[in-house]
Amino acid sequence: MVETIASLLRRSAALASVSDTPRLDIEVLLGHVLQKSRTYLFTWPEHALSEDEYRLFEALFERRLRGEPVAHLTGSREFWSLSLSVSPATLIPRPDTELLVETALQLPLPESAKVIDLGTGTGAIALALACEQPAWQVVAVDAVDAAVILADTNRRQLGLLNVDIRQSDWFAALGDLRFDLVISNPPYIDSSDPHLQQGDVRFEPKSALVAEGRGLADLETIIQQAPVHLNNGGWLLLEHGWQQAQAVRELMQAAGFDRVETRQDLGGRDRATLGQWTDSA
Template sequence: MTVSSSNSVAETSSIAELLVWASSQFVDSDSPRLDAELLLAFALKKDRTYLFTWPEKTLSGDQFLRFQESVTRRIQGEPVAYLMGEQGFWSLTLNVNPSTLIPRPETELLVEIALEKVSSTDANVLDLGTGTGAIALALASEHPAWSVTGVDFSSEAVTLAQENKTRCGLTNAEFLQSNWFDSLDDHRRFDLIVSNPPYIDPEDIHLSQGDVRFEPKSALISQQKGLADIVTIATNAREFLAPGGWLMFEHGYDQGNDCLQLLQTLGYQQVETRQDLGDRDRVTLGRFR
């Protein structure tokens, strides 16, 4: 055994030993073994199946140093996605960086509902606060005839989304810098408006815990106990929806009732809240006119 202790590791350690060591270091992670596998595969520039096929192999000096550095940064709390510079979402692999939120599996529910509700073969779609472009590109990939527009207040996010459009080889999406609807032509109408907006209360204690500490606060927090941006989106979306168009957005687990009542008050029809795989309220949607 070449691992000298739980706090150190030798360059001659095997892949199997390195995985055991790294997993033991990630005491604050919800998925220490997966984190270790992803970072080691990334250091080796291989997929994860390589780790299980060749558990006895050792790393080169450069590979070992790269892995050690990523483990150290992960121990300090940096998200694995930022360390790797990419994250899977839907069927896509996207570039990520600290200028945007990391796409999360629960947000795929928004994509699923959009595909369920909008049957038009040539829909016009708007993604508000697009970030990496994850939602917009997932929808564009499923419906090549759809015209998808993603907007974000951050110019860095817009640049990243455009990079991901190129990476995914999609031509039916465009990305613009805009504070919600502000930069859009007043005459544009959309069959579907989707959003994963900031919805965390600025006083929420979770903002100082876990991976979220490294993500941009502007993409996380919203005033009025996390509802201010949702109110803005739901209010103004009515002017940009085509007749019978859908609005749907992600929100916090404890905001479902508030979002349901908001859409009903604003005149939306067929309003409902859907739950994620953990049975938590996650997406509220409604149809206008």
């Protein structure tokens, strides 16, 4: 039987049990198989798939039915204005994290600011900042080898020369380097959080998601280590869970940061906290 774009789009109902966005998932998978935009799918609903295209679609559809994230099936995800390769080695970049990029771009930083992205994963934050601010010098680190390789692949695909990607346990491999901005979306989910057993998150590594101490341990480590790596007047900017804002503000204030404040995402939830470091006289 010949399958057309329209007939395959009608299969979205079958995905409703594993996805909140079944129609969009099918559109993305079909677009990936046909190497066409979503506009093409709406314009040519009667286009028939070749046998090979149909076989590939079927295989991806079956994997999606088993819960695998669409981004793992297509191998890429849009973040900011960038198309990034993704893999099971690290987090699939989330739209929420664009709040961190937006906030960073509004900070009063030097024209050729030195920036470090801790736990870079796909490189999402570092690459978006480097792309927006070509004069910034961005260092990006991750503890996981495969994430470092992935981020560097993305860097090369985007042709960005102002990003240096390295392996490091937070600041450990950075000696006494100092920055104008330390930015991070670290793991911050508590290991008992039931969301870890649901949806796409089940296919992402715990190393990217889970932190000790009710999810606060990595945030606390970064807050404590950041001052010796910040220039006078430099900023620390962290993503966190929407219920962690007060704890993060208290940790930053206790560590000696000034102008500590929390920013909200589009849904009005507290998702990013920043503070400024001033060297004591």
